[in-house]
Amino acid sequence: MVEHCVIIGGGHGGAQLCMSLRQNGYEGEITLVSSDDGLPYHRPPLSKAFLKTPSVGRQIIKSQAFYDDNKIDLKLGKTVTDIDRAAHRIELNDGQKIDYTKLVLSTGTKARKLSIPGAEASGIHYLKIAEDAELLRDELAEANSVSVIGGGFIGLEAAATFVGLGKKVTVFEAGARLLGRAVSPEISEYFLQKHQNAGMDIKFGVSITSFSTSDGRVAGVNCDGEKISSDLVLVGIGVVANCALAEQAGLVCNNGIVVDAHMQTSDKDVLAIGDCVIFEHWQTGNLVRLESVQNANDQARNAALTLTGNQQRYQEVPWFWSDQGNDKLQIVGLSIGSDQRIVCRQDGEDKISVFHYKGSKLMAIDTVNNPSDHMIGRRLLAGLRTPLPTEVATVGFSLREFFKSVQ
Ligand SMILES: Cc1cc2nc3c(=O)[nH]c(=O)nc-3n(C[C@H](O)[C@H](O)[C@H](O)COP(=O)(O)OP(=O)(O)OC[C@H]3O[C@@H](n4cnc5c(N)ncnc54)[C@H](O)[C@@H]3O)c2cc1C
Structure with missing residues (x-):
């Protein structure tokens, strides 16, 4: 039987896996299925250079020629709706069925949504994919006051960009400090000073109760009895792992798809990599789900080793970056x-x-x-x-x- 590796997800992990499989001599068929309409692209610029400059487009990870030359069958703009593990077959939203010998999930995460009155109004944005960034950038041109819900990496990166573009920016953080889940208090304090000096208004310990709207469009943020007028809102309150497909297929999940040190799920013919997986970290022994380009790329490299019979324990040092102004x-x-x-x-x-x-x-x-x-x-x-x-x-x-x- 011809080996056929099917990859679900055309983000950083999916693209890197295509490269690493061929680099490691994988001779079977490779199919990459992605809900995204275009070729896999870099996500980090979306909250950085992309927002600032209207002429900046998507930065493609690998050109079409790469996929053609390496005989990688791309199924873009298609969503996998079902995994039949017994039959080794997946089904796409257009009804197409594809058989696999090995399946790799690199389905990433989705933005956590706010569900409070007014949250469905136009002008309230999330920032996950290029289409989100395009819409946000278009509407930004007309906005004077912008509210950012969440003082995490993406919210703050975008907020710093908005300040740089001359907008009046208010950041609402539920916790007591910026980037509280990720960095030390000293670094939180450094960025608080920096962002405040640049003109950002930052509110801590606030809970947003609703959005005011006018003709279906957001007009303000209501919190603790106060209303802050806003032409535009960006919500950056974290992400949720895309593991519904894996759960539906009976794979073990726990706030992420559980994998071992070789990226194998509870089914040895199904691997998972990147933001959607949870694994016991070699350095701390804790179960972690890491959201970073490094982790997605390195887990893809590790999965490629597993798939080509050169299994090695995943022991990469995690690293991450963020541009804050x-x-x-x-x-x-x-x-x-x-x-x-x-x-x-x-x-x-x-x-x-x-x-x-x-x-x-x-x-x-x-x-x-x-x-x-x-x-x-x-x-x-x-x-x-x-x-x-x-x-x-x-x-x-x-x-x-x-x-x-x-x-
Ligand atoms: C705005 C922004 C800024 C960021 N900045 C940084 C940064 O500065 N540094 C850093 O290290 N990281 C950053 N990240 C995080 C980084 O982009 C992610 O860690 C990385 O993209 C994870 O790769 P992945 O392959 O696991 O998931 P993703 O890149 O999210 O790809 C998931 C893919 O799965 C597809 N998919 C999901 N479900 C299905 C399905 N059922 N069928 C078919 N396809 C499906 C999606 O369409 C998508 O193509 C940023 C992320 C964002 C959104």
């Missing part, structure tokens, strides 16, 4: 379970490194405008000796000098 935030490692942090920052400098420790074990480094520490952190956490808390706390500590000494 002119500042670059980078995170390497996972700070889950850490009990101590050491902040390295020269007075008044816009360059920060925060080292997270669990006992004497370095777990993660958050950096702002310090790509050198970030890159070194990636090398160290991949297996070199890492500095002890006492070393990092020494006056004049340099991660670069430390790195030279352990290479």
Whole structure:
């Protein structure tokens, strides 16, 4: 029987898997099915350069020629509606059935929706796919005041862009600090100062009760008895893993599709990768679902090894970046379970490194405008000796000098 790997999802993970399978010598058929209308494209620019500049289009990951040359059958603008694991067959929304020998789910996530009065009004946006960004960018041109619900990565990146475009911007954060789930309090405070200095109004601990509307269009945000007029709203309150298809097929899911260290689900002929999966992290032992380009790409590479008979445990160092206005935030490692942090920052400098420790074990480094520490952190956490808390706390500590000494 001819091997046929069918990939569901044409995002970062799906595209990388096509590349890695062929690079690893996979000779079977490959089909990529994606609900997206066009070729797989880079998501991160959607909340960055894309919003700022009307002339910026989608950044395609690989051209049509790549898929043609590598004999990858693209089924774009098609949604998989059913997986029949016993028959090794999937069904698409147009009724087409495709047989597989191995199936890989890279279905990503969907935006978590607000369900409060007025939430269906026009002018209320989410930012997940290129079409969302196009619509938002078009309407932005006419808007003066913009409200952003959620002080997480995407909401804040977009809010900083709106401020840069001269809009009056209000950010509503339910928690007590910005980026609270992801970075240390010192970095939250840094970005609070930066964004406020740029003119952003940031409200903490607020719960939005409804949106005011006028002729079916959003006119304001109502919270705690206050109404803030808004021509446009962006909701960025997190995402939910797209695992309904997997659940329907009887695969084990738990706020994500559960996979082992080789990207295999509870059915060895079905793998899953990227934002939609939950797995026990080699570094912390916790079940994690990571939302990052690095994780999607590296899990795709790992799945390709599994599919070509070269199984290796997934042990990549997680890393992530976010552009907040002119500042670059980078995170390497996972700070889950850490009990101590050491902040390295020269007075008044816009360059920060925060080292997270669990006992004497370095777990993660958050950096702002310090790509050198970030890159070194990636090398160290991949297996070199890492500095002890006492070393990092020494006056004049340099991660670069430390790195030279352990290479
Ligand atoms: C605006 C924005 C900014 C971001 N910025 C950053 C950043 O700065 N740094 C960073 O590391 N990460 C960033 N991310 C996150 C990053 O884009 C994701 O982690 C990455 O895209 C995950 O890849 P994936 O393949 O798992 O999922 P996705 O790229 O989301 O792809 C999922 C694919 O599955 C398809 N699909 C789902 N269900 C079906 C179905 N039933 N049938 C067919 N197709 C289906 C979808 O259409 C889509 O093509 C950002 C994300 C967004 C939205």
